[in-house]
Amino acid sequence: MEHQDQKFIEFKNIVKRFDSFTALDHVSLTIPKGKFVTLLGPSGCGKTTLMRQLAGFAEPEEGDIYIKGKRVNGLPPYKRNTPLVFQEYALFPHMTVYENISYGLKLQKIPKSVIDSKVAEMLEMFNLLNLEKRFPKQLSGGQQQRVAFARALIMGQEILLLDEPLSNLDAKLRVEVRTELRMIQQKFNITTIYVTHDQDEALSMSDMIAVMRNGRIEQIGSPWEIYFRPANPFVANFVGVVNFLKAKALKQENGILAVDYCGKRIGLHSNLEATQGANVLLVIRPECMRIAGPEEDCNNEVFLEGTIENYSFLGRVIRYWIRVDEETLILDDSNPDLSGSRNGKVRLILDQKKIHVLDCEDATC
Amino acid sequence: MNTGISIHESLKEIKRLKNEPLLLIVIVAIILFVCYFAVWPVIKVVTVPSLSDYGQLFTRSRWISALKNSLFMTLVSTISCTTIAFLFAYTIARVDVPCKRLFRFITLLPIVSPPFIVALSYILLFGIQGIITKGVFGLRVDIYGRFGLWIVQTVTFFPYAYSVIYGVINSISTNLEYAAYNVGASRWQVFRDVFFPLCRPGIAGGALIAAINVLTDFGNPMMIGGDLALLPTEAYMQISGWYDMKTAAVLATALLVPALGIFVINRFWVGQRSYVTVTGKEISLHPFELPKAVKWGLFSGCMAFSLFVLLVYGTLLYGAFTKTWGYDWSLTLDNMKYVFFKGEQILNSIKFAFLSSILAALLAMVLAYIVQKKQVGVNKFLDFIAILPGAIPGLFLGIGFVMAFNTKPVELTGTSAIMVLALLFWNIPTCYSASTAGLQQIGNSVEDAALNLGANSFRGFKDIILPLLKAPFLSGFVLSFLRSVTCLSVVIFIYSPHTIVGTVSIMGLVETGQWGSAAAFTVVLIAVAFGVLKVARYLLGKQGIKLEL
Ligand SMILES: Nc1ncnc2c1ncn2[C@@H]1O[C@H](COP(=O)(O)OP(=O)(O)O)[C@@H](O)[C@H]1O
Ligand SMILES: [Mg+2]
Numbered sequence: 001m002e003h004q005d006q007k008f009i010e011f012k013n014i015v016k017r018f019d020s021f022t023a024l025d026h027v028s029l030t031i032p033k034g035k036f037v038t039l040l041g042p043s044g045c046g047k048t049t050l051m052r053q054l055a056g057f058a059e060p061e062e063g064d065i066y067i068k069g070k071r072v073n074g075l076p077p078y079k080r081n082t083p084l085v086f087q088e089y090a091l092f093p094h095m096t097v098y099e100n101i102s103y104g105l106k107l108q109k110i111p112k113s114v115i116d117s118k119v120a121e122m123l124e125m126f127n128l129l130n131l132e133k134r135f136p137k138q139l140s141g142g143q144q145q146r147v148a149f150a151r152a153l154i155m156g157q158e159i160l161l162l163d164e165p166l167s168n169l170d171a172k173l174r175v176e177v178r179t180e181l182r183m184i185q186q187k188f189n190i191t192t193i194y195v196t197h198d199q200d201e202a203l204s205m206s207d208m209i210a211v212m213r214n215g216r217i218e219q220i221g222s223p224w225e226i227y228f229r230p231a232n233p234f235v236a237n238f239v240g241v242v243n244f245l246k247a248k249a250l251k252q253e254n255g256i257l258a259v260d261y262c263g264k265r266i267g268l269h270s271n272l273e274a275t276q277g278a279n280v281l282l283v284i285r286p287e288c289m290r291i292a293g294p295e296e297d298c299n300n301e302v303f304l305e306g307t308i309e310n311y312s313f314l315g316r317v318i319r320y321w322i323r324v325d326e327e328t329l330i331l332d333d334s335n336p337d338l339s340g341s342r343n344g345k346v347r348l349i350l351d352q353k354k355i356h357v358l359d360c361e362d363a364t365c
Numbered sequence: 366m367n368t369g370i371s372i373h374e375s376l377k378e379i380k381r382l383k384n385e386p387l388l389l390i391v392i393v394a395i396i397l398f399v400c401y402f403a404v405w406p407v408i409k410v411v412t413v414p415s416l417s418d419y420g421q422l423f424t425r426s427r428w429i430s431a432l433k434n435s436l437f438m439t440l441v442s443t444i445s446c447t448t449i450a451f452l453f454a455y456t457i458a459r460v461d462v463p464c465k466r467l468f469r470f471i472t473l474l475p476i477v478s479p480p481f482i483v484a485l486s487y488i489l490l491f492g493i494q495g496i497i498t499k500g501v502f503g504l505r506v507d508i509y510g511r512f513g514l515w516i517v518q519t520v521t522f523f524p525y526a527y528s529v530i531y532g533v534i535n536s537i538s539t540n541l542e543y544a545a546y547n548v549g550a551s552r553w554q555v556f557r558d559v560f561f562p563l564c565r566p567g568i569a570g571g572a573l574i575a576a577i578n579v580l581t582d583f584g585n586p587m588m589i590g591g592d593l594a595l596l597p598t599e600a601y602m603q604i605s606g607w608y609d610m611k612t613a614a615v616l617a618t619a620l621l622v623p624a625l626g627i628f629v630i631n632r633f634w635v636g637q638r639s640y641v642t643v644t645g646k647e648i649s650l651h652p653f654e655l656p657k658a659v660k661w662g663l664f665s666g667c668m669a670f671s672l673f674v675l676l677v678y679g680t681l682l683y684g685a686f687t688k689t690w691g692y693d694w695s696l697t698l699d700n701m702k703y704v705f706f707k708g709e710q711i712l713n714s715i716k717f718a719f720l721s722s723i724l725a726a727l728l729a730m731v732l733a734y735i736v737q738k739k740q741v742g743v744n745k746f747l748d749f750i751a752i753l754p755g756a757i758p759g760l761f762l763g764i765g766f767v768m769a770f771n772t773k774p775v776e777l778t779g780t781s782a783i784m785v786l787a788l789l790f791w792n793i794p795t796c797y798s799a800s801t802a803g804l805q806q807i808g809n810s811v812e813d814a815a816l817n818l819g820a821n822s823f824r825g826f827k828d829i830i831l832p833l834l835k836a837p838f839l840s841g842f843v844l845s846f847l848r849s850v851t852c853l854s855v856v857i858f859i860y861s862p863h864t865i866v867g868t869v870s871i872m873g874l875v876e877t878g879q880w881g882s883a884a885a886f887t888v889v890l891i892a893v894a895f896g897v898l899k900v901a902r903y904l905l906g907k908q909g910i911k912l913e914l
Contacts (some may be wrong), residue, residue: 083817086813
C-alpha cells in the first residue's frame with residue numbers, strides 16, 4: 001500500500017497533439033497521495049491540457065495515465081471521479097446554488113437526506129449559508145467561486161483538480177482564499193493538482209511544483225528547490241526576479257565549486273561537476289545580496305563594487321538597480337533605513353550559500 | 366488561415382465522424398432535407414426560363430418599369446424607415462422622455478400584424494369610402510400608387526430597422542460619450558464624432574433589413590399599389606391571371622438577385638464592421654441630459670408618429686365592428702360572425718404556423734448545436750444552409766414550391782404538407798439565429814463540468830444543454846409563429862381550398878371591397894398573435910427570461 005500511496009496519480013510519457021501542434025510533449029509526473037502539486041507555467045504551455053487528460057475530457061495520443069494504480073485511458077470522464085474546479089467556474093446557470101452543489105450526488109442516486117446534510121456541510125464550510133436558493137448570476141465573483149469549490153469538494157475528498165481557480169478574483173481575496181484552500185486541503189488530506197501561472201501562488205501553497213514550458217516539464221521539485229535551485233534560467237526567471245552572472249568554473253571540491261567572476265574567486269555550495277574553464281551561470285536572487293555599510297569591513301566576504309542607478313521603495317523592501325561592470329543587478333534591501341535610500345558607489349555582499357550555479361555549456365543556457 | 370491546412374483539418378474531422386454514426390446520420394439527413402426543400406426550388410425557378418425569357422426583362426417596357434419602380438420604392442421607403450427607426454431608437458435608448466412604453470409598443474405592433482394591415486387601414490382612412498376623406502371632408506382622392514405605398518411601407522417596416530438600430534445604440538457605452546465630453550467636446554461634437562460613427566453599423570444593418578423587407582413586400586403593393594407595376598405583384602399576376610409560370614419565374618428571379626445582394630452585404634460586410642463588443646463590462650453612466658428644445662422635439666416626433674400608428678390600428682378595430690364602411694357607420698357584430706363562420710381559415714392559420722414553427726425551431730436547434738459545439742468539418746457549410754433561406758424572398762420561395770413539388774416524385778400541390786414545409790423553411794433562419802445566440806451564452810465548460818461530476822453524455826445534454834436551450838427555442842418558436850400567422854407572400858401561391866389561411870382570405874375580401882369582414886379577420890389574427898406572444902412571455906418570465914423580438 002505504501003507503494004501505491006507514492007503513486008496516487010501518474011502520468012507516463014503523455015503526448016497530446018492538436019493537428020501538427022504538440023501541446024504536451026512526453027510529460028511524466030507522479031503525484032503522491034495527499035500532496036498539493038502545482039503545475040506552473042506561462043499561459044499556453046499546456047497546463048489545462050494536461051489537467052483535461054486526467055479528467056478525461058480528451059485522450060492523449062501517446063502515454064498512460066494511472067489513478068490509484070489503475071490505468072484510466074479511454075475511461076469516460078463521468079467514471080473517473082476527478083472533481084475539477086474550472087477557471088471560469090462553469091456553474092450551471094439554470095440551477096440554484098443548492099442544485100449546483102448537489103448535482104453530482106444526485107446523479108449517484110444518493111438519498112435526499114444524505115445529500116441535504118452534505119450540502120449543508122459544504123455551505124457551512126464555504127460560508128454560503130442562506131445563499132442556497134440563489135442562481136449563479138445573483139452571486140458575486142467570490143461567492144460563485146466558492147460554489148464551484150463546494151460543488152467539486154462534495155464529490156469526495158480524495159482528488160481535487162483546480163484550474164487557475166483564483167484568477168478571476170481580486171488580489172486581496174486571492175491571498176485569503178489561498179490560505180483557506182490550503183487549510184482545507186491539509187485537513188482532509190486531499191490529493192490536489194493546482195494549475196496556475198502565478199509563481200507566488202505556486203510557492204506559497206504547494207508541496208511540489210512542476211514548472212512547464214511549451215508542453216514539457218522543465219523541473220519538478222519542492223518550492224525551495226524550484227526557487228533556490230532552478231534547473232535552468234527559464235525556471236529561475238519564471239519563479240521570481242533573478243540576476244544572472246556569467247562566470248568560469250575553476251575547481252569542484254567536496255561540494256564546493258570555485259568559480260572565477262571578473263577575476264574574483266568565489267566558492268559556492270554546489271555539486272556541479274564542471275571542467276576547469278567551463279562557462280557557468282551564477283543565479284542570484286535579489287534578497288541574497290546586501291549592501292555593505294559604509295564603514296563595514298568586507299575582507300572576509302565575497303563582494304562586488306557597483307553604482308546605484310535607480311531604486312523603488314516597496315514598503316517591506318527597497319529594490320535597487322545597481323550597475324556592476326557590464327550588468328545591472330537587482331538587489332532587495334529587506335531592512336530599509338528610515339533615512340531613505342542609498343546612492344552612489346556601494347559594495348554588494350553576496351550570500352555564498354544561496355548562490356546557485358548552472359552549467360552553461362548546454363543549450364538551455 | 367491557410368486554405369490547404371483548413372481543408373485538411375476538415376477532412377480529418379469528417380473522418381472522425383465515423384465514430385459517431387448517429388451524429389453523421391443526423392448531419393447527412395439535415396443536409397439532404399434542406400437542399401431538397403430550400404435549394405432545389407431555387408434552382409428550379411432560376412432554370413425554368415430560357416435566356417430569351419430573361420431578355421424580356423430588359424425589353425418589355427412593363428417589366429422595365431416594374432424593376433425601376435421596385436428599386437425606387439425600396440430606396441425611398443428604406444430612407445424613411447431608417448430615419449423614423451433612428452428617431453425612435455435614439456429617443457427610447459438615450460432620452461429621458463415620458464410615454465416610452467407607448468413608443469415601444471408602437472415599434473412592436475407592426476411586427477405582430479399581417480403585412481398588409483397598414484394598407485388596409487390606410488384605405489379605410491383615406492380611400493374612396495374613407496372615414497377622413499369621405500366622412501369628414503367629403504373628398505374623392507386617389508390614394509393608390511407610389512405615395513400611399515410609401516407611407517404604408519414606412520409604417521409597416523420601420524420596426525425591423527428599429528430593432529437593429531436600438532440594439533446597437535443600447536450597446537454603446539455612454540462612458541464613451543463622457544470620455545469625449547471630458548476632453549472638451551460639445552454636445553453636437555460628441556454626437557457627430559463619437560455617437561453617430563458608433564451607430565453607423567447599426568444604421569446600415571437596420572437600413573438593409575428594412576430594404577429587403579420593402580423590396581420583397583407583397584401584401585401592401587397588392588392592396589394599395591394600384592396600377593403601379595412592381596416585381597412581386599407582377600409575378601403574382603402572371604400566375605394568378607395567366608398561369609404563366611415562366612414569366613413569373615423571370616420576375617421572381619429579378620427580385621431574388623437584389624435581395625441576395627442586400628443579404629450578402631448585410632451579413633458579410635456590415636456584420637463585420639460592428640463595434641458592439643468593443644466596450645468592457647463597466648457600468649454605464651446616465652446619458653447626458655439634452656437641451657430642452659431637442660428633447661421635446663424628439664418627443665413630439667415620436668408622439669406624432671405613434672398617434673398616426675394608433676389611428677391606423679384604431680381604424681381597423683372600428684372597421685371590424687362597423688356595418689358598411691363609408692355608408693352606415695353604426696356598430697355591429699356581423700363582421701365577427703362572418704369570421705366565426707369562416708373559423709376554419711383562422712384555425713388553418715394557427716395550425717400551419719404552429720406546426721411549421723415547432724419543426725423549424727427543432728431543426729434549427731439541432732443545426733445550431735452541431736455548428737456551435739461539434740467539430741464536424743462542415744460547420745461552415747451547415748451554417749450557410751441554415752441562413753440561406755433568409756435571403757430568399759417569401760414570394761420566390763412560394764413560386765419555387767409550386768414549381769418544384771407539383772410533379773412526382775414528391776407531389777405536394779394543394780396539401781397541408783406543402784404549407785407546413787414552405788413556412789418551415791421560410792422560418793429556419795429566424796429560429797437558427799435565436800438558437801445560435803442562446804448557445805453562445807453557454808460556456809463550453811458547462812457541459813464538461815456535468816461530465817466531471819459523473820453525468821454521462823446523455824445526462825449532460827438532458828440536464829444542462831436542453832434546459833438552457835429552452836429560452837432560445839421558445840423565442841425562435843414564437844417569432845416564427847408570429848411571422849407564419851401573418852404571412853401572405855409564401856402561402857398565396859400554394860394554398861388550396863382546403864388549406865386556405867386567414868391572410869389569403871383577407872386579401873380576397875379587400876379585393877372585393879368587403880372592408881368590414883377584412884378588418885374583422887385582421888383583428889382576430891392580431892389577437893391570436895398577441896395572445897401567443899403574451900403567453901410565451903409569461904411562461905419565459907416565470908423562469909426569469911426576457912423574450913426579445
Ligand atoms: N482543443 C484545442 N485545439 C487546438 N489547440 C488547442 C486546444 N486546446 C489547447 N490548444 C493549444 O494547446 C496549447 C496549450 O493550451 P492550454 O493547455 O490551454 O494552456 P494553459 O497552460 O494556458 O492552460 C495552447 O497553445 C492552445 O492553443
Ligand atoms: Mg489554462
